[in-house]
Amino acid sequence: MSITKNSVVEFHYTLSEAGEQIETSTKTEPLVYLHGQGSMLPGLENAIEGKNVGDKFEVTLTPEESYGERRDDAMQRIPLKHLQGAKVWKPGMTAIVESNQGRHQVTIVKVGRFNADCDLNHPFAGKTLTFAVEIVSVREATEEELSHGHVHGTGGCGH
Secondary structure (H helix, E strand, O other), X not given: OOOOOOEEEEEEEEEEEOOEEEEEOOOOOOEEEEOOOOOOOHHHHHHHOOOOOOOEEEXXXXXXXXXXXXXXXXXXXXXXXXXXXXXXXXXXXXXEEEEOOEEEEEEEEEEOOOEEEEEOOOOOOOOOEEEEEEEEEEEEOOHHHHHHOOOOOOOOOOO
16 A cells, blocks of 8 residues: 555654764654644655555655754743653753643753743754655554544544
8 A cells, every 4th residue: 555645654764964863763663643634744744655565765854844944033931840851951951842832842951940941943953854764554544533633543542
């Protein structure tokens, strides 16, 4: 089955910048997403379109095709109680923040007693990234997955 809109795709990836590996899924579970629903990086999703189980390929994405350009004005002071991911924060660490627009990854720049100055740019913003991809499985999405706009694990999503 070729990957088309509304396919559930499972794949492993290794991400690198300028030949240096940044992260990989090969030692953990593959990444799973609903193709064509805007939940994947646009450039990566375009490269995956039409592929089949077992296909291996590399794609290099510009910042515009992945996490966007860095914005120098993307700094915000956030109360420590809203940062998720650690109990003690230090500059350079990344945190998850819930907002009206969903979950965001931020980088801690400076830590105070009650607040942290955070860089709202994604850590990979402004970078040209290369993804080495291996398609593990492809299936049609269920009606429930399509109505919710995301993949469900074993037992559904609980919504």
